[in-house]
Amino acid sequence: MTDDPKGTTHWSAGPLPQAPEPEMGGSAAGSFPAGPAPTGSSPSGSSPSGSSVPLREGFSERPEERSQRALASSEIARSATLDSQVTIADPMPGFVLPADEARGGPLHTLAAALYATTRMEPGAVAEQMNQLGIRSLGFVCLVLGFVGGILVYQAGIQALRIVPDTSTIGPAYIEILVRDLAASLTALMLATRVGAGIAAEIGSMKVTDQLDALRLSSADPVVHLVAPRLVASVLVTPLLTILGGAVALLTGTLTGLWVFDISLHTFLDARYVDAADLCAGLLKSVAFGLAIPVMSAHAGLYTSGGSQGVGNATTRAVVGSSLAVIVLGFVIGALVEVLAGGAG
């Protein structure tokens, strides 16, 4: 057995729990002549079962302490808001101080961001559109291209199992692309790409106190950071959806042509697409474009606790945005289905 760490040396106490006391005290006193008197064996060290209890306590206490601290700081920040609103003649709209953000949910961030859109700087949206659009274009096209190919391939094989008729694959594929697939897949990709980016960016600024620096220079972070990304995303998402959809249509058509020998004329037939499909697709892409930056900016503004915090914020942004896309997709899809079904 090599399990005696003291076997070869004389660092510290012997292996027995009772024995070490005097030697331990002596060694400690030798190390720290001016230190407080050693407390002897601490309660947690006295028995193996005792040692695990305080550990667990310590663990469970941590989050509570943290939330208490957050509460306390929010109190301070709130009173600071009130003061500033009283004393400053032209107050900054105090809507979006950090303490307020921490108490509100994503909807609060959405409201704050929408309100902030009225005070944005003119160039900010264009710059963000450029950033979001260019950064995501290749990614969205690549993924939708692959998905288009796979879907037509799988659908073709299944269709051939039932009826040897491939003529409806194209129209059905185009319909599903318009009403859901282009918008949903583009949005899921943007949820990872754009969502993670926004949360990491704002979160890093938060943990390095740059958001407070912005506030100190009378610049509202929601106006400068969140609102431009929100507007840019609402404008860019439908555009990317259309582009991604076009790429998916292209790869789907080519798959149909090469694998199943479906002629372009048969495949590129939009007879199933109606107004309800177009409305559903467009509505979804706008809703997704709104939801992703809100969920992600919210996660970023909430960030606390150094590098680990930034990572966690990014995780929350990706998960929150993806969930929002899936739930909104379901709700809008069901809504349009019920309304259109009722009409027709």
Place this chain on the structure above:
Amino acid sequence: MIEFRGVSKSFGDKVILDGVDLTAGSGEILFVIGTSGAGKSVLIQHVVGLLRPDAGRVLVDGEDVTDYDEHRFYEVRKKCALVFQHATLFDSMTCAENVALPLRKHFRLKGDEALRRAEEFLALVQMERFGATYPSALGDGLRKRVAVARALTLSPRYILFDEPTTSLDPVSARRVDALIVDLARRQGATCVVVSHDLRSIFSIADRVAMLYKGRVRALGTPQAIRDTTDPIVRQFIEGRNEGPLETT
């Protein structure tokens, strides 16, 4: 014995070490001093293989470890402990769990047994009251003491301290000094201490080596360093702003 023979290391085109020759003898307290960025930390990280030299050799106990692979370095690391500048405790674990980890991994102690032993090591640095505390709740000085306790678990014969007293209050700094003396005198451990704490240097060092521009500029007893006529060393130990010493 730890020997550096002509050790050179560059990061990109920035030369940090440019042929360092230095030997730390058994049981001595060797201080490596120099301005920030002089390569002191870089030098000692070569001993445990966290960095590899571009040129030159590193010897531990007369054994050339320069070309060891990561796996063989684990044996070296068991006898050479490194106490990091920022303590580098695992922040997902309590202090006691931090100290218990090497005990569990290297001596195959069970969880409770390892924690009990960890408390004993914490007691060595008077930290037994903080066993259940998370490192993030402690100040720099306390964290460094936990890091020392963790380093001692492997019964190392060589202990490398990276700025052990930097950012500590004067009282805590003197306690760390006393601990280093205790380890060297009573346990016979070789301590290599990277520092620019002048009080530590002149109160506990056996020998002092000053790194400057990637080389050992001066080497000798604290008295010899104090009496030197080298203008650069003089400027450093006198802490003067004006002088020939170039900082990076």
Place this chain on the structure above:
Amino acid sequence: MEFVGGIAVVLLQALRATLRRSLDVEQLREGLIRLGLHSLPVVFGTALFVGGIMVIQSAPLMTRYGAHSLLGWGAGFGILREIGPILTGLMISGRVGSNNTAELGTLQVTEQINGLRALAIDPADYLVAPRVLSILVTTVVGTLLSMAVALVGAALTGQALLGVHPITFWNGLTGGMLSWGDVAHGMVKAFVFGLVIAGTSTAYGLRAKGGAPGVGRAVNESVVLSAVAIFVTDALISFASRGN
């Protein structure tokens, strides 16, 4: 190619540690709970809605042909072979993969990984192998369970929206056009996605540098590359299996 190389190194390290039985069992248990068990709610929530979406999307086709009996087949096919594994993979990549990258990245930028090495503890045994195994198990088990949940979601939506009785749905599902082969196809995908997510997120976490922004960057790159890799490998597997 650097991307593929990084993943390969991570996976090989994990494999070696597993075969040599040197991986840290406690970390594995903790990883399974924290990365695996705790992400099940998100995965299930997603699956429920995805099942609903599949039904909504196949609704016009079914109505057009009056083929309500085929609803179970249509939704089941998509869930088992394509959408189930892909969406579970994406959610696990978002939840577990990015979490893994964030944690490892934090350990890296705060030098805690060097701290492990200095204590002569191999990060491959202590960090890499337990995390890779946890993520792999989470993805495979999560996909299997989420298929079941998604089918439930599809059946519920089918009844609420199209008035298709769950029994009709069930008959469509088990009517002979779907087989265990389709489930197996989905599971093969889940296994590969698990490897992709585990490898990517671990490799990017270990490579993080530059403080808090560096960790954010690493997470960002890792989720994006995982997503691309999921779709690309999905296409490769689908084409390679030729409808089997």
